[in-house]
Amino acid sequence: MIWSLSFDPLVPVWLLLTAAIAGAVVALVAALLRLRAWPLRAAAIALTLFALAGPAIEREDREPLSSIVAVVVDDSQSQTLADRAATAEAARAALETRLKALSGFEIRTIHAGRGDGAHADGTALFGALARGLSDIPPERVGGAVLITDGQVHDIPEKAAELGFDAPLHALVTGTADEMDRRLAIGKAPRFGLVGSQQLVTLQLQDRGLATGGDRARIVIRRNGEVIGEERVAPGATVDIPVEIANGGDNIFEFAADALPGELTDINNRVVVTIDGIRENLRVLLVSGSPHAGERTWRNLLKSDASVDLVHFTILRPPDKQDGTPINQLSLIAFPTRELFSVKIDEFDLIIFDRYVRRGVLPLLYFDNIARYVKEGGALLIAGGPDYSEGGSIYRTPLSTVLPAEPTGSLFEEPYRAEISDTGNRHPVTRGLPGSSSEPPAWSRWFRLVDSNVLEGETLMTGPEERPLLVLNRKEQGRVAVFLSDHVWLWARGYEGGGPHVPLLRRLAHWLMKEPDLEEEALRLTARGSEVIVERQTIGDSVGDIVLTLPSGETRLLTPTETEPGLWRASAPAPDLGLYAADDGTRKALVNVGPPNPREFTDVLSTTGTLADLTAATGGSATRLKDIGGDLEVPRVVSLRRAADYSGSGWIGFKSTDASVLKGIDRYPLFAGFLGLAILLGAVSMVWYREGR
Incomplete structure (x- = not known):
């Protein structure tokens, strides 16, 4: 409870101040003239002014906080x-x-x-x-x-x-008395060309009691696989060369041996993610029999800035003689030896578009192409009537890598290309624009080469579910066979056209091993405060996935199918560091947080x-x-x-x-008869004293 004095003037403040000045002058003059009862006069004036100021006593009722x-x-x-x-x-x-x-x-x-x-x-x-x-x-x-x-x-x-x-x-x-070992990233590139070596600079730091001593082993992993090791002395900085093996993310993990008795080994590991960038992909396109869609492949590949295209159209076989003088020929001789013997391994993809055997390529070169595929190359056959005839490219040593054997029959009737069940789950053909309707919302084709699929996966079908697009892996390489030459109808907009650009582009990049188009893949990404596991498969189901946190704790995730062939699961990401997903066959990694988190810069x-x-x-x-x-x-x-x-x-x-005000009680000092009596008493005392 707090008591205080407050004022609420009965007249304007300026008038009260003027009266106070006048009263002070009167009191001073009376004092100088030594008038009788001048002190009483001054007191009466002051008391009157005090009453006009409206004095009151306030009591605050406060509750302490x-x-x-x-x-x-x-x-x-x-x-x-x-x-x-x-x-x-x-x-x-x-x-x-x-x-x-x-x-x-x-x-x-x-x-x-x-x-x-x-x-x-x-x-x-x-x-x-x-x-x-x-x-x-x-x-x-x-x-x-x-x-x-x-x-x-x-x-x-x-x-x-x-x-x-x-x-x-x-x-x-x-x-x-704590001690700890820490592996820190000094310098690391963000990008690197596929096949090149990049330098990662690491620092090994030991802190606390009883640290230092022998050289520590650092194990190097790329995408979960051990690729080497280094020996580093505590306190030293080392440059470690790493090879960029694939396009997209290359996740390198460096793990130092634990220090005996150290506080934690979480910061003994660091992760560097280097985005692998391919040099311009080199594609060799060989066009055989002239046809209406001859430029479809050329236009598509030339429009891709990441592709260097070498295109040859065979207009005249070497045995054709028509009497034209050599100096008047404007044709460029087909450099068969350079392309298919000397420099074949420099190409990322070879495409034969309606190629017919005319003696241009000796059979030995087809054997070179088959070897090129088995050793990791990519081959695409875009076939038309030529594929079913006697001069078919299948009647060469290439048959050892081609997944579709022509029967010799050719279907020429209108039909709409359909996505097969496998194709609905394959990244090359899944979700193509217009494929969700029945029939698909794209134009008809009019030709199909009848074939028997020997191996691989059929992604698209024609009339009576005959194979139209067949993909296959052959040892380290990849092969695709397109059993129709009418994709150009989509490109020309016939009957509204069709999704030729996404289809052919995805097909070419799958052949060139684009990571995002892998039909069997496990991916792990960080998104906000959680990690997302994606399992891509052309199978009907997937198993549980084990997620390992940076602390070593594991969680079992059961993915659900979000779209055909794509299964997802998510989990909170409470910690900074390396997360690993494992489905028993494949392993995916992702680093959550900065490469050198401040949380583990010093843990003592x-x-x-x-x-x-x-x-x-x-x-x-x-x-x-x-x-x-x-x-x-x-x-x-x-x-x-x-x-x-x-x-x-x-x-x-x-x-x-600190307190809170609950209420205020106010008691005016000159209110009512009491105030009037005090003022009259003061005036009476002045009159009485001066009257004597």
């Missing part, structure tokens, strides 16, 4: 090491019990670190503290205590930036990082200790205001004077 103490618990990933999490929880419970025993204090518990986002770079306790106290007036804050390992990455430079004038304490988990617990800030507020940074199996938590005391809020074995919090 409790002081808020914030208990910030560090739930970051480094707090999960050793027994820090258990120590922090025990300290929190003991501290809250002691604070509840103090009168006038209220506890606000704030969990920070893990809740601030698994992918945040570092531990942000002070941001969480500010948010947790955002609805509390600063004058109500009695202090804050951080329960942490001391590895905090958003420490303010000055105590004034805390936003409150109260002590800050830190209770630090962990022990002073310390009081040094918070010592200056806590001291500036009168608080302290002390290490929690285990003595005889019992956790030692400082005593808690309440202080009004002090220079120091900590001492040996105790920490203090400020008891604030």
Whole structure:
């Protein structure tokens, strides 16, 4: 309860001030003239002016408010090491019990670190503290205590930036005898040409007691497979060459042997993801019999900036003689030896478009092409009537790699190409525009080479479900056979056309081993606060997938089919580091967070990082200790205001004077007859004294 004097003038303030000045002049003149009873006259004037000011006594009814103490618990990933999490929880419970025993204090518990986002770079306790106290007036804050390992990455430079004038304490988990080994990335490229070598710079750091010594082994893995190892001395920096094996993500994992007795081996591993970029893909296109769609393949491949096209059209076999002088011929001789013997391995894809055997290519060269395929090359046959005739390219040594054998029959009747059941699940033909309707919303074709599929997968069919597009893997290479030469009808827009661009482009890139078009693949990606597992298959079902977290913990995921041939599952990604998915046959990796996360830059617990800030507020940074199996938590005391809020074995919090106003009682001093009587009494005393 607070008493105070207030005023509510009965006349304007300017008039009251004018009257006060005039009254002071009258009183001064009377004093100078030594008039009888001048003191009484001055008192009467002052009392009258005081009454005109409307004085009143006010009584405020206030209810005191409790002081808020914030208990910030560090739930970051480094707090999960050793027994820090258990120590922090025990300290929190003991501290809250002691604070509840103090009168006038209220506890606000704030969990920070893990809740601030698994992918945040570092531990942000002070941001969480500010948010947790955002609805509390600063004058109500009695202090804050951080329960942490001391590895905090958003420490303010000055105590004034805390936003409150109260002590800050830190209770630090962990022990002073910890040691740890860390592998850090010094420099790593983001991109690299497929087949090239790139340098990754690594640093090996040992910290704490009893560190240093023998050279440590670093195991190198690419996409989960061991590709080599290096020996590095602690404290040294080493450049490790790695080869970019495929287009797309090449995930390199470097793992150093654990240091005996170290705190954790999580930061012994680092992950570098290098995007493999192919040099311009070299494609050899050989056109045989002239036909209406001869330029379809050429136009498509020339429109792709990543493709270098070499195109030859065979207009005249070498045995054709018509008497034209040589110096008048404008034709370029077909460089068969250079293309199919000397430089065949330089091509990523060879396409034969309606090729007919005319003696241009000796059979030996077809044998070279078959070898090229088996050793990792790609071959596409776009066949028409030529494929079913006696001069068919199938009647060469290429038959050993071709999956479709022509029967010799040719169907020439209108039909619409259909996607087979396998094709609906294959990335090359899945979801082609217009394929979802029945019949497909694209134009008709009028020719099909009847064939028997010997091996491989049929993705598209023609009339009576005869094979139209057949894909096959042959040893290390890939082969595709298109059993119609009417895809140009889609390109020309006949009857509305069809999706020739996505179909042919996907087909060419599948042949050239584009990772996104693999029909059997396991992929793992990070998206926000979770990881997404994708299993691509042309089979009818997939099994469970084991997800391994950076901590070594495993989770069993059961994918669900989101579209034909594509199965997905997701899981939270609570930790920074390398996640691995394994379906028993394939393995996929993804790194969550930055390559060198601040959370694991230094995992040794310390009081040094918070010592200056806590001291500036009168608080302290002390290490929690285990003595005889019992956790030692400082005593808690309440202080009004002090220079120091900590001492040996105790920490203090400020008891604030904050309160809330419940009501005000006002008692005017000159109200009613009492005020009138006082004024009349004063005037009467003046008249009486001057009348004598």
